[in-house]
Every structure is written in C-alpha cells, then in structure tokens.
Amino acid sequence: MLFRYLFIFLVLLPVKAFALIEVDITRGNLNPLPVAVSPLAIDKSSKENFKKILKKENLGSEISMIVENNLKQSGLFNPLNKEAFLQEAEIANLKPRFEDWNLIKAQALVTGKVTFVDDKLRVEFRLWDVLAGQEMMALAFTTVPSNWRRVGHIITDKVYERLTGEKGYFDTRIIYISEKGPKTNRIKKLAIMDQDGFNNKFLTLGNELVLTPRFSPTNQMVTYLSYFKNLPRVYLLDIETGMQEVVGDFPGMTFAPRFSPDGKKIIMSFAKDGNSDIYTMDLENRIVERISNHPSIDTSPSYSPDGKYITFNSDRSGYQQIYVMNSNGKNVKRISFGNGLYGTPVWSPRGDLIAFTKLHKGKFYIGVMRTDGTGERLLTENFYQEAPSWSPNGRVLIFYRETKTNAKGEGFSAKLWSIDLTGYNEKMVETETDASDPSWSSILSN
Amino acid sequence: MKLSKTLKNGFLILVASIVLTACATQKKTTTGQLQGDVYTGSDSVEYLASGVPDRVFFATNETVLTTASRETLRKQATWLRKNSDINVVLEGHADERGTREYNLALGERRANSAKDYLMTYGISSNRISVLSYGKEKPVDSGSNPLAWSKNRRSVTVKAN
Numbered sequence: 001m002l003f004r005y006l007f008i009f010l011v012l013l014p015v016k017a018f019a020l021i022e023v024d025i026t027r028g029n030l031n032p033l034p035v036a037v038s039p040l041a042i043d044k045s046s047k048e049n050f051k052k053i054l055k056k057e058n059l060g061s062e063i064s065m066i067v068e069n070n071l072k073q074s075g076l077f078n079p080l081n082k083e084a085f086l087q088e089a090e091i092a093n094l095k096p097r098f099e100d101w102n103l104i105k106a107q108a109l110v111t112g113k114v115t116f117v118d119d120k121l122r123v124e125f126r127l128w129d130v131l132a133g134q135e136m137m138a139l140a141f142t143t144v145p146s147n148w149r150r151v152g153h154i155i156t157d158k159v160y161e162r163l164t165g166e167k168g169y170f171d172t173r174i175i176y177i178s179e180k181g182p183k184t185n186r187i188k189k190l191a192i193m194d195q196d197g198f199n200n201k202f203l204t205l206g207n208e209l210v211l212t213p214r215f216s217p218t219n220q221m222v223t224y225l226s227y228f229k230n231l232p233r234v235y236l237l238d239i240e241t242g243m244q245e246v247v248g249d250f251p252g253m254t255f256a257p258r259f260s261p262d263g264k265k266i267i268m269s270f271a272k273d274g275n276s277d278i279y280t281m282d283l284e285n286r287i288v289e290r291i292s293n294h295p296s297i298d299t300s301p302s303y304s305p306d307g308k309y310i311t312f313n314s315d316r317s318g319y320q321q322i323y324v325m326n327s328n329g330k331n332v333k334r335i336s337f338g339n340g341l342y343g344t345p346v347w348s349p350r351g352d353l354i355a356f357t358k359l360h361k362g363k364f365y366i367g368v369m370r371t372d373g374t375g376e377r378l379l380t381e382n383f384y385q386e387a388p389s390w391s392p393n394g395r396v397l398i399f400y401r402e403t404k405t406n407a408k409g410e411g412f413s414a415k416l417w418s419i420d421l422t423g424y425n426e427k428m429v430e431t432e433t434d435a436s437d438p439s440w441s442s443i444l445s446n
Numbered sequence: 447m448k449l450s451k452t453l454k455n456g457f458l459i460l461v462a463s464i465v466l467t468a469c470a471t472q473k474k475t476t477t478g479q480l481q482g483d484v485y486t487g488s489d490s491v492e493y494l495a496s497g498v499p500d501r502v503f504f505a506t507n508e509t510v511l512t513t514a515s516r517e518t519l520r521k522q523a524t525w526l527r528k529n530s531d532i533n534v535v536l537e538g539h540a541d542e543r544g545t546r547e548y549n550l551a552l553g554e555r556r557a558n559s560a561k562d563y564l565m566t567y568g569i570s571s572n573r574i575s576v577l578s579y580g581k582e583k584p585v586d587s588g589s590n591p592l593a594w595s596k597n598r599r600s601v602t603v604k605a606n
Contacts (some may be wrong), residue, residue: 183587209582211546225550230577232550253554253578256547269551271578274509274552274558298550313548319507320548343545357545383589386545402542409587437546 021107021129021136023076023164032078032422033163036106037068039082040125046116053145060089062115063123063334066152067110067159069196070170074160074269075425080106089113093126095166098133098371106130107404110159114151121145125155137162149198154445169391170195173441174238174398175213175222176416178202180405180435183405183412190224192239195440197430203239212256215441217349218263222439223247225255234268236283248281248288256299261307267291269299278312278329291329302346302354303327304371311335311354311371322356324371344387347371350394353421357386357399366399379423389439395421398429398435485511485595490585494602498525500562501601506541506594509555511563519560522602523567533605536560538578541594546580553578560600575605 023033036310042050042060049187050059071077085092086100093111101109103222124140132375139158143151150171157168178191190203190210204210204226213224236256237244250270257268264283269276278301292298296316303310310330311324322336322345336342340360347354351371356364358378364385367378385401398418405412414436416429447506479487485503492500500522502515526532538557540549557576565571586593 147482183513184584187581209579252576253550255550269547271551271554274555274562276554293475297548297555299551300545300547313545315548320545343548359543359545362543384542404589405587407588409589409593412587 008131009118021131021163030078033107034078034080034105035071035108035110036080036085036101036104036130037064037071037082038085038087038092038109038111039064039087039089040112040114040123041093042114046114048324049116050114050121050145050148054148056148057067059121059148060112061157063114063148063152064110064112066149066196067156070153070156071159073427075420076160076164080104089415093124093234096128096130096273098130101128101130108136108159110155110164112155116145117142119145121148121151123151123155123188125158127159143386149194150444153195157443166395167393167443169393169440169443170393170398170420171443171445173215173444174416174429174438175215175441176400176438177210177213177436178431179414179436180206183409190222190237190432191433191435193431200432203237203242214258214439216259216263217261217392217442218259220441221259221263223257223259223266223268225257232343234266236266247283248279248286250279254279256301256303260303261305267301267303267310269301278310291327292325292332293329300344301375304347305349305351309371311347313343313345320359322354322373335369335371336376338376339371346388348390348394349392353394355388355390355397357388366397366419368397377423379421380417381418385417387437391440392442397421398438398440400438449545474489476481479592480595481512481514482593482596484514485592485598486514487596490596494522495525495603498522500603501599503595504556504598506543506598507552509552509595511559515560516563518565519563523564523569526564526569527567531606533573533575534604535577535605536564536573537601537603538546538576539583539597539599539601540581542581542584542589543594544581550578550580556598556600560602567590 040060040063058064061155068079072079083105093113109128109130115122115430122142127137129136153171156170160168172195175192179186181187187206188210193200209227211225213222220239226235232253233257234247234254236245236247247266253271254268257266265280267280270279276297276299278298281288296314298314301310301312313320314323320341322341322342323334325332340358342356342358344357345354353368355368363381365378366380366388369376383404388397388399401417402414414434416435416438419426484505494500498521499518503517536557538553540552561574584597586596
C-alpha cells in the first residue's frame with residue numbers, strides 16, 4: 001500500500017513540473033504553438049514622447065508586431081490575430097484573465113509595457129502559460145529609444161529561449177552582398193541588415209567587386225574579399241567605425257576568409273601559381289602561418305567552435321570533396337563520400353554538424369553531416385544554391401539561390417533563403433535588391 | 447488486357463528511346479561549337495591582333511589546355527615576342543555551376559596554365575600577371591551547356 005502511494009507521488013511530481021509549455025525544436029514542427037502577443041501597454045505621455053522622437057504612432061504595438069513577426073518566421077509559433085484579443089494591453093500585463101486567452105486557444109501569452117523615462121525607453125514584459133495560469137518569466141530593461149526594433153528582437157530571444165530551452169537568434173544581423181544589373185555585368189555592394197530585413201545599409205559603393213563577407217563570432221568585425229584596384233585580397237572591416245585594412249601582404253589572390261572562433265585569427269586561401277592553400281593570419285601580431293600544403297585546390301576553410309579542427313574543401317581526390325584536419329594542418333581526413341561534389345563546409349556553432357553545398361547530377365543541395373561524415377542529410381534541392389551560414393544557435397541555415405535563365409539568358413535573380421535544420425520552414429529572406437553570400441552575426445545583446 | 451498493358455509499356459519505352467536518341471543526335475548537330483564540352487566557336491572571341499585570338503576555353507572542372515588552346519597561345523606568344531613592350535593580364539574564369547570560392551581558385555589555375563604555356567614559348571613571367579574572376583564575369587548569361595562552355599575561359603588582356 002505504502003509503495004503504491006509513493007509510486008503515484010513520484011510520478012505526479014514530475015508531471016506537475018512539466019506542466020509548463022515547452023516547444024520541441026528538434027523535429028519539423030507541423031503544429032506551431034498558438035501564442036498571443038498582446039500589444040505592449042503605453043501611457044499617454046510616453047506615447048507622445050516616442051511619437052516625437054521615432055515618428056511611430058504607438059511604439060507599444062510596433063514592438064509587439066516585431067515579436068509577433070519573429071515568432072511567426074521561426075515556424076515554431078503561431079501568433080494569433082490581435083483582433084480576437086479580449087483584454088486591454090495594460091490590464092493583461094498586470095494580471096491576464098486566462099479564460100479569455102484560453103477561449104481564443106492561446107497557449108502562451110506575451111504582455112508588456114513601454115515607458116519613456118529620462119529620455120530612455122524602458123520596457124518590461126511577461127510571458128504567461130495560459131493553460132497553467134502562471135507567469136513563466138518577467139523581465140525589464142532600459143535602452144535608447146532608437147534601439148526600439150532591437151527591443152522587439154531581445155524580447156523574442158527571451159521568449160524563444162524560455163519556451164524551447166535554446167538560445168534565440170533574433171537580435172542579430174546579416175551581412176551579405178547586394179547585387180544589381182545584368183548577369184554579365186553585376187554591380188555588387190557589401191550590405192548589412194537586421195535578421196528580419198530591416199535597417200538595411202550599404203557598406204561599399206559598388207565601385208569594386210566584393211564577395212563573401214563573414215562576421216566575427218565574437219564582435220562586429222567583418223572579413224571579406226574585395227577587388228579594390230583589381231587586386232583580389234582579403235579585407236578586415238570594423239562595421240562600427242568603417243575602418244578597413246588588407247589582411248596580410250600576400251603576393252597574389254587571397255580569398256575565402258573566415259574568423260577563428262575567438263575572433264583573433266583569419267583563416268583564408270592564398271592562390272599562387274595555380275595552387276590554392278590554406279593560411280591563417282593572427283590579427284594581433286600579424287604572424288602568417290601556412291596550414292595546408294598540397295598541389296590541389298584547398299579552400300573554403302571553417303574552424304570547429306573549439307578551434308581544434310578545420311574543415312575545408314579540396315580537389316586532391318580529383319574532385320571537390322570535404323576534409324577535416326587538426327588546426328595545425330596535420331591529420332587530414334576526407335569526410336564526404338556520397339555521390340557528387342561537395343563544397344563550402346561550415347562547422348555548426350554547436351559543434352556537432354557540418355553544413356555544406358553538394359552538386360550532384362546537375363542539381364545543387366544544401367545539407368548537413370556529422371563531423372566524421374556520417375549521417376548526411378540533404379535539406380533542400382534547387383537549380384543553384386550554395387554557401388550556408390548558421391544562425392548563432394545552430395538551428396537555422398541561411399544561404400543564397402540563383403535562378404536558371406531562359407533561352408535568351410534573361411530572368412536571372414539571386415535571393416537569400418533560410419531553412420531549419422529539420423528541413424522544414426524553408427523561406428525567402430526579403431532584401432531590397434538581389435542578394436548573395438549571407439553571413440549571420442552572433443547575438444548582439446550578450 | 448494484360449497483353450495490351452505490356453504492349454503499351456513496350457510502346458512507351460520505344461517512344462522514350464526514340465525521343466532520347468533524337469535528343470542525343472540533336473545535341474551533337476546543334477552544338478557544333480563544342481568538342482567534348484570545350485567551346486570551339488568564335489562567339490565572344492576578340493583579337494589581340496589580326497589572327498591572334500584573345501582567349502582559350504576549358505572543359506568542365508578542367509584546367510588542361512586543349513590542342514586548339516595551345517595553338518591560340520602559341521600565336522599569342524609569337525605576337526608578344528614581336529611586341530616586347532606589351533604586358534598582359536591573364537584573366538581566368540569559371541562557369542556558374544560551381545561554388546564561388548572553389549571557382550575563384552579554378553579561375554586562377556586556368557589562367558596559370560595559360561601563363562605556363564606562354565612562358566615555355568619564351569615570354570618572361572614578369573610580363574604576365576594573373577587575375578581570377580571565378581564565376582563573377584560570365585560573357586554569356588545563359589544557363590545551358592553552350593553558355594557555360596563560353597564562360598570557362600582564360601582571356602589575355604593587354605595591361606598597357
């Protein structure tokens with residue numbers, strides 16, 4: 001008898017602890033969680049003040065729309081139509097009437113409040129479990145009003161983390177190449193935008209060809225390839241100050257740059273006399289080291305997040321394939337053995353996977369494999385697509401896709417796309433112009 | 447019923463094979479500008495001087511010079527020996543069917559195989575510089591094998 005009671009008690013406890021909602025992001029989510037994002041409450045004088053500074057009629061609802069859009073884009077959440085909301089924003093934030101939210105089938109509820117305090121923007125927000133009738137999280141922070149879009153992204157990151165158990169990726173930026181003009185004479189510019197496509201800025205004028213920008217995983221530095229004065233070289237750019245410089249003094253083309261995980265080195269290819277090998281340059285002491293030494297083409301290097309290994313592609317087997325080596329260039333091992341050609345390997349920030357581009361029978365695929373080459377999984381197939389870049393939490397890949405032209409050579413376009421690691425939730429990322437070579441920043445608010 | 451089904455299937459296969467052979471032969475006749483998949487036509491070709499073509503073409507993923515390419519480069523070498531004040535840039539290119547970074551390396555390798563050949567015909571290496579554009583500057587915007595063959599090239603450009 002006693003045993004039975006004890007048993008029931010033990011089973012009940014964990015069930016109760018798990019009653020709070022949770023979203024599983026490890027599988028394709030075909031039933032996104034219904035969530036209500038209430039407009040953030042705002043008092044009259046704060047509203048007037050923000051309107052004066054930011055030209056936004058109601059900052060509270062603007063910020064909630066950012067959160068709503070982010071959650072929707074993630075594919076894991078289904079934000080409910082605000083017109084169905086029964087409760088006023090201000091009252092909901094104090095104490096929601098859960099029956100009302102339950103009625104419209106919301107399982108989670110986000111409420112909050114923005115105020116204008118000492119020329120700053122103060123925001124507080126809460127996440128509620130509607131079914132359990134409990135508060136799951138409450139946070140408040142203060143920032144400059146011009147950061148209002150970031151406030152929406154930070155709230156989304158917190159909500160996402162609380163509900164999925166993993167870090168978000170919303171308070172981030174994408175650096176990419178903006179493209180214009182006919183295919184035979186493209187004008188390319190370095191450009192940057194928020195992860196949701198807002199705040200787009202051009203960083204170069206388009207006078208010289210620029211390619212493959214990559215964010216530092218630790219700060220707001222970018223490395224990219226520029227054909228300035230017709231000398232293709234790797235450059236380093238501080239996007240806060242606009243300062244830029246050539247990386248290393250190489251007597252030939254340097255390309256395919258990426259940062260080391262600590263942001264202190266740049267790894268890249270250097271091409272000389274028809275041979276491309278992999279080199280690193282230490283950004284502090286400027287010491288250049290040769291990492292690979294093989295008469296084949298070795299390029300597209302990418303470090304593992306612990307900095308111990310490097311993955312790259314090489315045609316030393318006769319065709320382009322993916323390899324892994326120690327960070328000192330020793331112990332080179334081929335890891336791609338499927339049919340077709342493999343390129344652009346990028347190590348996941350979680351460390352467990354390598355994303356790649358695959359070319360097989362005239363089709364291009366974006367896929368992932370384990371770091372020993374097993375468990376290859378192709379996520380998407382198209383006429384042309386390449387260059388995956390990981391979201392900082394390692395759950396989403398962004399890449400670019402080009403269209404096939406018609407018989408007259410017309411109809412070319414290049415666009416950014418994103419897809420979940422699960423292979424679901426594939427969508428085009430809106431950009432002002434055509435776009436390619438995307439690279440995801442780390443989270444800004446860390 | 448069963449027989450007619452078998453017949454029908456057989457017929458489909460027959461039709462399919464006719465269509466396929468038609469395609470195969472058509473390819474050969476309409477793309478007379480290709481040998482293997484190396485471009486042999488003169489579309490997009492410019493001349494450094496009368497009778498001296500400015501470019502050579504490559505097979506997919508290849509950097510080896512064909513017989514025709516070597517002949518073009520010998521003409522270029524002869525012309526360069528006569529015009530010893532002229533320096534050149536060899537611009538190497540790839541088609542759009544490869545990843546961007548690999549194609550940059552491939553373009554560099556193609557331009558260098560042209561450079562090596564010019565050097566064996568007595569042109570000093572300090573008169574020749576090499577510049578790879580990868581797949582960034584196609585001459586033909588088509589997404590078809592003929593267009594790609596024109597884009598896999600090394601072009602000799604006067605530098606002064």
